[in-house]
Amino acid sequence: STTWDVFPSGTETYYCNAVPYSQELAALTHTCVVRELKLMDRKVRRGDYHVVRETCAPAILVEVGFMSNGMDLQKLRDSEFRQKAALGMFNGLSMYLGSEMFRKWRAEQT
Numbered sequence: 607s608t609t610w611d612v613f614p615s616g617t618e619t620y621y622c623n624a625v626p627y628s629q630e631l632a633a634l635t636h637t638c639v640v641r642e643l644k645l646m647d648r649k650v651r652r653g654d655y656h657v658v659r660e661t662c663a664p665a666i667l668v669e670v671g672f673m674s675n676g677m678d679l680q681k682l683r684d685s686e687f688r689q690k691a692a693l694g695m696f697n698g699l700s701m702y703l704g705s706e707m708f709r710k711w712r713a714e715q716t
Contacts, residue, residue, distance in 0.1 A: 616646030620653030620667040628664040635698025642694035
């Protein structure tokens, strides 16, 4: 059975299957963001969102909290929390850019 989460909380990351190597970028980035923020891990998920689907490059959408959840909203208003979220995304992207997956993607672009 499926339940609807009225007040979701945590971190989740979306990617589109149609864009090569996005899943790898999502996995690395998500791991780093969860490590920094220490919020509930809502996992990496496939999503058919325009921002991750209509691109030629690997793309992800990272949700670092939910404004509909009072506790998450309080954290989102905190500049230190936002700095940690940015650091997690930076670390994940840096790992991806140094990976074999990224080199394969770049080679396919030439």
